[in-house]
Amino acid sequence: MSRSLDRYKRPLLYVMSTVYLVAGVAHFLAPKPFERAVPPQFPRPLELVYLSGIIEIVLGVGVLCRRTRQVSAWGIVALLIAVFPANVHIATSDVLDEDLPPRVARLARLVALVRLPFQAVLVAWAWWYTKPIDDSQL
Numbered sequence: 836m837s838r839s840l841d842r843y844k845r846p847l848l849y850v851m852s853t854v855y856l857v858a859g860v861a862h863f864l865a866p867k868p869f870e871r872a873v874p875p876q877f878p879r880p881l882e883l884v885y886l887s888g889i890i891e892i893v894l895g896v897g898v899l900c901r902r903t904r905q906v907s908a909w910g911i912v913a914l915l916i917a918v919f920p921a922n923v924h925i926a927t928s929d930v931l932d933e934d935l936p937p938r939v940a941r942l943a944r945l946v947a948l949v950r951l952p953f954q955a956v957l958v959a960w961a962w963w964y965t966k967p968i969d970d971s972q973l
Contacts, residue, residue, distance in 0.1 A: 851964075852898050859891030866884045894910045905964070908962065911961035912961045915958050919951075926947035926951055
């Protein structure tokens with residue numbers, strides 16, 4: 836099965852990089868929703884939002900570079916684990932109710948709940964790039 840996935844490894848690398856770059860930039864363009872996602876027991880939520888945005892941008896660029904791909908992929912794995920409490924907070928609290936009409940907030944909460952197990956898929960996707968690979972395979 837992994838051989839059949841190999842042909843997608845290069846395009847999916849660019850997709851993954853773009854996802855983290857866009858998400859990282861979004862932390863700076865619209866920090867308030869990200870700030871509300873930070874669980875209340877974490878200090879300085881705005882600073883954490885900016886820090887995670889910087890990390891996402893750096894890792895998104897890093898996976899594109901052969902020399903930094905493995906360490907950046909491990910960084911994405913670590914980041915996904917680190918932000919999981921925020922995903923749980925979004926799915927289990929009323930933070931979505933503050934900005935959205937009730938009907939949309941219920942749908943958004945359902946999406947947030949579905950995202951929790953999907954986090955494992957994102958971790959597996961990043962982990963795929965932690966193994967040494969020959970760029971000719973990409």
